[in-house]
Amino acid sequence: MKNLKKALLSTAILAGLSAGNAFAGTEACFEVYSVADGLAPTAFDTLYTPASCIAEASRTGAAAAQLQATDSVKVAYELTKSLTLDFDAATQVAPGTDDLHIVYIPTTDIPGGTKITMKLAGATFAGNSNQIHLLKDAGDATNVSAVASSDGAVDGQSTITFITKAGITIGAGTRLVLSRLSSGTYAAGIDPVGVKIENTACTDSSSASKVTIQATEAKTDGGTGYTIAGGASAAQEVVDTSAQFVTFVGSSTVNGQVNAESKNFDEAAITARTEFVYDTASNQGLILQKANLIHKAGFIDRFAALDYRITRAVGDKFELSFVETADAGASVKAEVYNSRSAVGALTAAFDLNGAATGTALDFVSAKPATAQITLDATQVFSPVATGAETIPASYVSGEDYNELFITVSQTDLTKIMNFNYDINTHAKLNLSDANQLDHCDVTKNTHNVGVNGAVLKVPYTVAGTGNFVRITNEHTVAAEVTVDLFSESADGTTGNRAVTAVKLANVPAKSSVVYYVPDVVQAGVDQKNYAGSDGVTANGANLRHTMTFTVTSPKNTVHGVSVQKxxxxxxxVMPVLDLNDWQQ
Known part of the structure; x- marks a missing residue:
């Protein structure tokens, strides 16, 4: 009798092997992909013969020894605040024309009464009338039949269980499709399932999440028997969500400088600190211009890469605020342009101030509770002209790509500018549909504004006889010197209580110059009508002052000392503060 049993078992094994059907696989597999409406899964009546899953990168199409490559549903993250997806309409465009099939393939025989547990991550099942079936080809390449059905609640759940039909063994390698219907022809009997995605986090350009399905366990005897290794799988991607709208693509801080010299790049005579340093003849730079520091930022609507996406609406808004970390100067403002030519000419300015003249906006010292300006998102993301601006290679051709040019602009070339400050641009995309996820607040350090020279700050000087500041220029070129003066008053912003860019004598190359404090104060009075202190005087002259010297040589070649008699x-010897790299 024992020999007879062994013989029968060997015969069964050989029969299984001759049929190309593995008995003891190592894992179950999934195939997830879209087909035209009503079509069955590819190679649905063909057994998969390997004992393990083909790696995704090596998949060439469903066949006896191959798997179909994954083609998950691509969804805009902004839509996933509360989104139910019916995989009987796997694309948003012309809904119902595509079906997304989820095909489960055990690589070991599954006997009747086996409990198979499947788990969604990133979503719950929805719209399935609390019933899902596992269907196989009925053996005629035309009809389907159910070999397992869900047990217990389905909709609203992330984990569900199937019980395989009594008396039916699911052969290893059988392709089983998840369906809301249990029988019928390929076209009429397969009804893809549905899921619901609910995300709460705001969207940013890197927002992404995936919905995956996994067969976590297959256990015989209704879950009380032995575990079937070939019935459990790795997680398989079903839905891929990513941000549809991407902001500030290619954005990087513009490092500009106020020109503290009396000539510019074109050798034209100027008043120190009325222009920015620029480096292209005839002021045709793309970033650095005499009156503009230009920050380029790309904005992409990735609609072409998504199956479910948003159509931009009139009510979608892009908020902007421009914050300075120190006073840029009354004539220095923010502007935004929608186009820049090959020689740096800026056009299509957005009207940021709403006034009858000009388009520029004042900077603010702190992020306001309400954005300074709101632009229509359609203007921000719509290409200014087809093909005028090239989308980065990492994005899909055909997506909407537009560039904005955010500038720090000197609006009056006769006015003195300040330096050593940053401009932080605060932005947010707000979508008009309450069921969509707005974008998060974004802060970009769009500009850093310095000066083409060294800065020496003398915190305390007294306008007494013999008191001086000595400045040394170790550079091989003579340096121009200007000074800002501040005194003691109830309000230094009124009148001429504080003055900037008072012109002093140059410091020759490899030399030092002594600037006597009374002479510096007098230069401020003569050039800028410096009024100084309120009542803190000696013999009618201002007494105590803070001075900031700007010297047009590399900062590490300039140093100073202040002396009080x-x-x-x-x-x-009094302190002199600088921005040099050495330790003091």
Missing amino acids: LSTGQDR
């Missing part, structure tokens, strides 16, 4: 005849 004492009544004892001795010198007191």
Whole structure:
């Protein structure tokens, strides 16, 4: 009798092997892909013979020894606040024309009464009337039949169980499709399932999530028997969500400088600190211009890469605010343009101030509770002209790509500008549909504005006889020197209590110059009508001052010392602060 049993078992094994059907696979597999409406899964009546799954990169199409490559549903993350997807309409364009099939393939025989557990990550089942079936080809390449059905609640659940039909063994390698119907022809009997995605986090350009399905366990005898390794799978992607709208693509901080010299790149005479440093003849730079520091930012609507996407609406808005970390100067403002020519000419300015003249907007010192300006999102993301601006290679051709040019602009070339500050641009995309996820607040350091030279700050000077500031220029070229003066007053912003860019004598190359404090103060009075202190005077002259010197040589070649004469005849050396790289 024992020999007879062994013989029968060997015969069964040989029969299975001769049929190309593995008995003891190592894992179950999934195929997920779209087909035209009503079509069955590819090679649905063909057994899959390997004992393990073909790696995704090596998949060439459903066949006896191959698997179909994954083609998951691509969804805009902005839509996933509460989104039910019916895989009987796997694309948003012309719904119902595509079906998304989820095909489960065990690589070991599954006997009747086996409990198969499947789990969704990133979604719950929805719209299935609380019943899902596993269907196989009925053996005629025309009809389907159910070999397992869900047990218990389905909709609203992320984990569901199937019980295989009593008396039916599912052969290893059988392709089983998830369906809301249990029988019929290929066209009428297969009804793809549905899921619901609910995300709460705001969207940013890198927002992404995936919905996956996994057969976590296959266990005989209704879940009380032994575990079938060939019935459990790795997680398989079903839905891929990513941000539809991408902002500030290719954005990087523009490092500009105020020109503290009395000539510009074209050797034209100018007043120091009325222009930016530029580096292209005839002021045709793409980034650095005499009156503009130009920050380029790309904006992409990735609609062409998505199966479910948003159509931009009139009510979709793009908020902007421009914050300075220190006073840029009254004539320095923000502007936004929609086009830039090959020689740097900026056109199609957005009207940021709403006034009858000009388009520029003042900077603010802190991010406001309400954005300074709101632009129509359609203007921001619509290409200014077809093919005028080239989308980065990492994105899909055919997507909408537009570039905006955010500038720090000197609006009056006769006015003195400040330096050593950043401009932080705060932005947010708000979508008009309450069922869509707005974008998160974004802060970009769009500009850093310095000066083409060294800055020496003397916190305390006294306009007394013999008091001086000595500046050394170790550079091989003579340096121009200007000074800002501040004194003691109830409000230094009124009148001429503080003055900027007072012109002093140059410092020759490889040399030092002594600037006597009374002479510096007098230069401020003569050039800028410096009024200085309120009542803090000696013999009618302002007494105590803070001075900031700007010297047009590389910062590490300039240093200074401040000396105050004492009544004892001795010198007191006072601090001089700088931005040099050495340690003090």
